[in-house]
Amino acid sequence: MNSNKTVLILGANSDVAKQCILQYLAKGFSIIASSRNLTSLENFINENQLNQSKIEIKYFDATDFNSHQKFYDELSIKPNIVVYSAGFLVENQEALKNFEGTFEMIKTNYVGAVSILNIIATDISNKNLERIIGLSSLSGVRGRKSNFVYGSTKSAFTQYLAGLRQELNSRKITVNVLVSGYINTKINAGLDLNKSLLMEPDYVAKYIVNAGNSFTIVPNWKWKIIYWILKLSPEFLVAKLP
Template sequence: MNQNTNKTVLILGANSDVAKQCIKQYIQKGFSVIAASRNIKSLEEFVQQNKFSSEVTILSFDSADFDSHKKFYNELSLKPHIVVYAAGFLVDNEKALRDFKGTKQMMMVNYMGAVSILNIIAMDESNKNLERIIGLSSLSGVRGRKSNFVYGSTKAAFTTYLAGLRQELASKNIKVNALVIGYIRTKINEGLQLNESLIMEPNYVARYIVNAGNSFIIVPNLKWKIIYLILKVLPESLVAKLP
């Protein structure tokens, strides 16, 4: 149901499967959406297919092009009430260990780019609209595991950043949430051998983002909540035995 909120949400990395579902659900709640991504063509096709042209503004945004972030934000016609950082990049851990190019790209997209643009947004004293910042993190960042610790380290850093940002913005009553997410049926996971019973659909995860409450860490799905809690307390000797 459209609630006519007259509020704006900025989705950074809006071309992901989860982000596209967020666009749909925010529109259903009455938000105007600024969808920002490197892949403008794909977003335009998505908007046209769903007849969202009047509700969605599409902008070019490259999370790894740090020097462009200030200009991007300053030129927004509407300053957002909600910001969702959904940009992400993943390369196989073995490849990341042997080729720093992929590792560097993960660092830039998953962490450095997020810090760059979110610092700009969070420190804008003139934007009285800002109510919430949501970052999409990962269970991979909870503990270092030999199968994905390079990617996981970028997500761990992002979660730590969001935790501090939450404290920084608390006095302004701006909420910060970290979605700590497990396996999703998305493009980024295509070809990976994953446990089918643990895979979540993008629209399911999007509901947790769009309806984020006061909790800092939000873990969609009961199974993943249990896994998250186990990972937090598991002795290092047992973590070392995990894949």
């Protein structure tokens, strides 16, 4: 059991992040769960009768970049593992017409991640840090007309994590990116998704909590096939996809 290790979850109110909390606790980790919605986290902890001595909740706004250094400096303990799971999504047609929605995705999915993770990664005084995991998306593998605005923010995040992995390699810190397909979560509620490809949050969380040394983690064999088809297909074929 890892009773002396701490996981910082940034954007802990997502459905996948909440499952990560349960699974990390089961492995003996302590949790710093950070989010804008502290009431939802408190309700989640109470409903699941979780050990409150192992969980600290802390306010974190991914889009309030000026607050990130203070947030990190005030952590009660510097983390061994960091999971960035904050995310925001608006549908592509709305994003094309409404820059406000586009900008919110850029700030939450990319800029906010880079802001806080740069602070965490460059703190060489934190000898505890051993892993950073970012939640990306298959939408970021190739630009497709149905979701390229959202996909572009996830693609940028994936590329950032790839470089961060190289940057931190000499300090023996592992960086992973979770590249997931459709997950049955509130962010996807109401979208017309293929039910046979829908993954449950607890299933995806297992891949995060049990992350190994490989950079790219793609949960589910069906999505692994789709990932490689997207990655390797010539542009004229990708153009025919929705």
